[in-house]
Amino acid sequence: MAVTQTRGAQARALTQALFERLACCEPGTAEHARVRGALVEANLPLVRYIAARFRGRDEPMEDIVQVGTVGLIHAIDRFDRERGVQFPTFAMPTIVGEIRRYFRDGVRGVHVPRRTHELWARVRATTEELTAALGRTPTTAEIAGRLSVPEEDVRASAEATRAYRVCSLDAGDERDEGGPGLADRLGYEDPGLAGVEHRALVRHLLVQLPEREQRILLMRYYRNLTQSQISAELGLSQMHVSRLLARSVTRLRAANLIET
Secondary structure: OHHHHHHHHHHHHHHHHHHHHHHOOOOOOHHHHHHHHHHHHHOHHHHHHHHHHHHHHOOOHHHHHHHHHHHHHHHHHHOOHHHOOOHHHHHHHHHHHHHHHHHHHOOOOOOOOHHHHHHHHHHHHHHHHHHHHHOOOOOHHHHHHHHOOOHHHHHHHHHHHHHHOOOOOOOEOOOOOOOOEHHHHHOOOOOOOOHHHHHHHHHHHHOOOOHHHHHHHHHHHOOOOOHHHHHHHHOOOHHHHHHHHHHHHHHHHHOOOOOO
16 A cells, blocks of 8 residues: 555656646657657556446457547646646546547447457458558458458458447438438338227227127228118118117217227
8 A cells, every 4th residue: 555655656746747847848849749758658557547447348458548548648738737736636537538438439339249359450450461462452261361260250350340330220311411311211100000009999899889780880981882782781771770870980989989
């Protein structure tokens, strides 16, 4: 514990001295760049300490430290010694914010196994190497042969890179600004979908009606027969058919199954 505190005090003293030296350097000069680089190096332990808090995010720790270092550089460039704030206190929110922004905007939308992720890095490097050597884009077989891995693994690693590019279903076509989103192009709303429940309820009520009323309703609304045609087919008067229809329709309307 005492050793840690001593190292922390030494790091703070070194950082303070470097900022004092940086203030005396002309921006853009070699000396300014050297002192700025020394400040980055002196505060890398702070970046690693913050990056360790994100260890369980399925991202290589080296990548997280690299992103945190970008935040550290931003903090160095914006730090004002005159405010009386210790640099680690000032820098920590900037570093944390940079890492969180990386996870929000830059990481894969779908989890990719570490082995596949690492293979893709090798595939990409080998592709560049073979392209320069052959003067053309290498085939999958050539890449697999150079890496001594199955062609299927090379294809899988290439497919996995799509996980880095997630497209919102609401996003429109970049070539057609203001056009419909992806969700609008993937499918459509079936106009008959809303009537499924309606028809199910109608059938449920129909079976509760007397058989003759069921027949009359089916003849009138499904076969589109007129009342006179129904009366002729069933041997009933048209007035009687009208009364039966009115009674059945009233029951259906009471259940909100037929529009008025």
